[in-house]
Amino acid sequence: MSKKNNPVKDIDKLSHLFNQINEPIVCVKCSDEFTSGQTDSKSLQDYSKFDVGFTNRGFQIWCRRHNVNVCHFKFGDKQPEADFRCLEKRK
Ligand SMILES: [Zn+2]
Numbered sequence: 001m002s003k004k005n006n007p008v009k010d011i012d013k014l015s016h017l018f019n020q021i022n023e024p025i026v027c028v029k030c031s032d033e034f035t036s037g038q039t040d041s042k043s044l045q046d047y048s049k050f051d052v053g054f055t056n057r058g059f060q061i062w063c064r065r066h067n068v069n070v071c072h073f074k075f076g077d078k079q080p081e082a083d084f085r086c087l088e089k090r091k
Contacts, residue, residue: 017087027063027070 027048034044041047049064061070 029066
């Protein structure tokens, strides 16, 4: 088998396309409501309703529940690297 077609090594190189989030970004209002027990949601992740997308300035996370900005990244002059490939682990 050639090095080029080794699926195990190839998947190691793509591990960043699986969920690697270790510091979630949260809406402060959603977080306050969840932690004070004002919701029936099992997790803050389930309670949050975000829109995410590109803007003229950069990239924005918007809370649909509270209609507020959660975070707006500014890219500046340099185009960031983005990878839109969608991988699923075999079951
Ligand atoms: Zn919110």
